[in-house]
Amino acid sequence: MPLENRDPSTLRSSRWFSPDDLRSFGHRSRMKQMGLDDTDFRNKPIVAILNTWSDLNTCHSHFRERAADVKRGILQAGGFPVEVPVMSLGEMLMKPSTMLYRNMLAMETEEVLRCHPIDAAVLMGGCDKTVPGLLMGAISADVPAVFMPAGPMLKARWKNETLGSGSDVWKYWAERCAGNLCDGDWNDIENCIGRSAGTCMTMGTASTMACIAEAMGMTMPGAACIPAVVAEHSRLAVATGRRSVELAWEQLRPSDIVNKQSVDNAIAALLTIGGSTNGIVHILAMARRAGVPLTLDRFDELSQQVPVLGDIRPSGRFLMEDFYNAGGLAALLERLRDLLHVDCQTVSGTSLGQQIAGTEVIDNEVIRPRDKPLSPTGGTCVLRGNLAPDGCVIKTVAADPRLLKHTGTALVFDNYPDMKARIDDPNLPVTKDSVLILRSAGPLGAPGFPEWGMLPIPKKLLKEGVRDMVRISDARMSGTSYGTCVLHVSPESHLGGPLALVQTGDEIQLDVAARSITWNVPAEEIQRRQSSWKAPEEKWQRGYQAMFAKHVTQAHDGCDFDFLEGRSPQREPDIF
DSSP: OOGGGOOGGGSTTHHHHSSSSHHHHHHHHHHHTTTOOHHHHTTSOEEEEEEOOOTTOGGGTTHHHHHHHHHHHHHHTTOEEEEEEOOOOOTTTOSSOTHHHHHHHHHHHHHHHHHSOOSEEEEEEOSTTHHHHHHHHHHHHTOOEEEEEOOBOOOEEETTEEEOTTHHHHHHHHHHHTTOSOHHHHHHHHHHSSOSSSBOSSSOHHHHHHHHHHHHTOSOTTGGGOOTTSHHHHHHHHHHHHHHHHHHHHTOOGGGTOSHHHHHHHHHHHHHTTOOTHHHHHHHHHHHHTTOOOOHHHHHHHHTTOOBOBOBTTTSSBOHHHHHHTTHHHHHHHHTGGGSOTTOBOTTSSBHHHHHTTOOOSOTTTBOOTTSOSBSSOSEEEEEETTEEEEEEEEGGGSOGGGSEEEEEEEEESSHHHHHHHTTOTTOOOOTTOEEEEOSOSTTTTTSOOSOOSOOOOHHHHTTTOOOOEEEESSOOOTTOOSSEEEOOSSOGGGTOGGGGOOTTOEEEEETTTTEEEEEOOHHHHHHHHHHOOOOOOOOOSHHHHHHHHHBOOGGGTSOBTTOOSOOSOSSOSOO
8 A cells, every 4th residue: 555545543553542532541651661652553553463372382383483573574564563472272282172272262363353452463373273263263353364374394204204294193103003113113203203393294284274274365475385494484474474564554354355255265275285174164164254154065066176186195195395395385276277266355465366377386296287186076075874964074085995985884982982992902893894983072072073083993903904994983083194084973973963873783884976974774773772862961061161062063064153153243342
């Protein structure tokens, strides 16, 4: 915006600091209490840096330095930076699941933006649930905002093997359980698999959500794939800070960016990168915050049109550093231009089409040509049937193709402790054709919808060489996981969904091509079991967890709180 068109009275913060009254005297005097003067904060955009740094969030260990970079950019552009810490959701150390607290971060983000003199915000996140939490809150608050991703860690090496976080953990743990990996090698892998600051370097949920944010238009160009510790990431932080000041002057809000078309772009990105199934739940929640009607059916519609071009683990061979060096998300999206809404506005001030125009694919192995896709259709499918009336999902590109049409008998685990206690019992009545069932793992049953969906292969089968089985649950699965895992079964077992009634020995039929999952039990027997089912006792009686239990929606609705759908009716307080 030209300097002559910048009217400070249009800034949101001017309501706090400009009036000649007692309240504004108090606001200004307390700012000056911190050693500031009028030149620092008056008549210029105040940009909040919402930082999810924490000593217990391993992926964000570089965020103190990046926040300083963002501040530098804000100051360069004539804004005033204020750093505001918000809840950090560290995937590795929070129990039972960071998903339990995603909505809490979203609520905090919305309220922080609404109640303070903030003209624009830089949202600093990366580790899985920080991305949707920050974006959901910003969409609802509708204050100008730009997302700044943490970036993936660098590639790791063990001996002559390239390691991918998460994915190779599961792989080598299976080999250790099978007796093929010694304790010393296992310890060596533990010491080297997390090579630097940053999120998982596979296409896990963190990088999936960064790509979704970029495709949706909420990041600077190329932001999603830049590794966390390279110089380019520092420059990205500075550029994000500079742009945030312009967003404040332009008053370009999330409501100008997140709409039906940009949500479709986000879904297309999720599918073409072979992204995490968690992205489905988060896109559903973000879309509904923006007032965009969205169901699972839209994901499946686009899945049948969008090829998987990103050959990235766990679906493919390469890691995020390779993806970045190959041209990144922009180059991949340029190859999908005809399947995108390229006129969508982005926070950079250009359209998505302008943002990706002319980007070059450097490595056709990492970013496949359209005529040589990793899969001709999207890597995730939506299934329905009498076992999942409201739907469930499967990441087909990470599954064993021979199991995508399979009939087997159920082996049921009532909950996670039951599974953990029995899974390696040498007398477990299981074969490679069994269908492992885990219940009490959904939003309410677990609690918090944890990533338990990649049930471990029983040790007795690992020793026989089995490395994949059909597994079904009302849980989620880590984006770094793989296998023939049917997830997000809805309604969940805790609510008396069909999964609650399955018994060991029941026949389960999976047919991904037909998009069906069938529980082959007579209707009268299902009715008999339903009539004798008793709802479990409520686990939570107080605090945030009680609120979660009362208001969280099911997986097919995004697991948001029912009272938070849509945007906030007020961008700022009524009373000053």
